[in-house]
Amino acid sequence: KAGVTQTPRYLIKTRGQQVTLSCSPISGHRSVSWYQQTPGQGLQFLFEYFSETQRNKGNFPGRFSGRQFSNSRSEMNVSTLELGDSALYLCASSWARGDLETQYFGPGTRLLVL
Amino acid sequence: DAKTTQPNSMESNEEEPVHLPCNHSTISGTDYIHWYRQLPSQGPEYVIHGLTSNVNNRMASLAIAEDRKSSTLILHRATLRDAAVYYCILRVYTGGFKTIFGAGTRLFVKA
Numbered sequence: 001k002a003g004v005t006q007t008p009r010y011l012i013k014t015r016g017q018q019v020t021l022s023c024s025p026i027s028g029h030r031s032v033s034w035y036q037q038t039p040g041q042g043l044q045f046l047f048e049y050f051s052e053t054q055r056n057k058g059n060f061p062g063r064f065s066g067r068q069f070s071n072s073r074s075e076m077n078v079s080t081l082e083l084g085d086s087a088l089y090l091c092a093s094s095w096a097r098g099d100l101e102t103q104y105f106g107p108g109t110r111l112l113v114l
Numbered sequence: 115d116a117k118t119t120q121p122n123s124m125e126s127n128e129e130e131p132v133h134l135p136c137n138h139s140t141i142s143g144t145d146y147i148h149w150y151r152q153l154p155s156q157g158p159e160y161v162i163h164g165l166t167s168n169v170n171n172r173m174a175s176l177a178i179a180e181d182r183k184s185s186t187l188i189l190h191r192a193t194l195r196d197a198a199v200y201y202c203i204l205r206v207y208t209g210g211f212k213t214i215f216g217a218g219t220r221l222f223v224k225a
Binding site for chain 2: 004033035042043044045048056057058090092102103104105106107108
């Protein structure tokens with residue numbers, strides 16, 4: 001079974017631009033979570049979607065948003081990019097309930113903001 | 115917010131057991147303890163999880179203290195492929211679930 005895929009894998013943007021990252025979960029998985037990983041802050045939870053609804057959100061500004069489609073694919077958007085948004089963005093999917101189910105992580109999208 | 119505390123790094127010899135500790139003194143009764151590991155240039159991968167009782171699977175064992183304020187991930191025989199950053203994670207329910215990552219422990223395995 002195919003794993004979690006994320007596109008693009010690498011991205012370079014400039015300050016002030018916006019970016020959209022995509023995540024395709026494992027077939028059958030309905031929960032998708034997004035995380036930001038930086039050397040200074042480590043792994044931080046952004047948000048979780050289940051059946052097209054955002055169930056929970058981490059402590060990130062409103063510039064970070066996401067959505068989930070009916071086929072469980074998810075996108076996250078960052079508007080008005082700042083230098084500090086440079087990070088590895090990871091997506092994880094699980095079957096039904098993120099609390100108990102194993103999360104399967106994708107390889108991540110590495111974003112560099114210049 | 116609930117948080118976890120782990121040593122920055124640990125070292126082990128190949129073929130020896132490794133005990134990776136984690137403190138989570140602010141854990142609530144409904145919070146699950148998960149362990150993930152991250153190999154270089156990869157996303158994290160699931161290792162094990164538990165609530166109150168000790169757990170075993172083919173990869174590792176998880177020992178949870180009676181008061182649940184700490185836990186220990188046990189790798190029974192470390193191999194070079196186990197060299198990774200190990201994260202102790204709380205799955206916290208706040209109307210929906212969110213994951214609180216610790217800083218992780220970098221495990222070095224010596225041949």
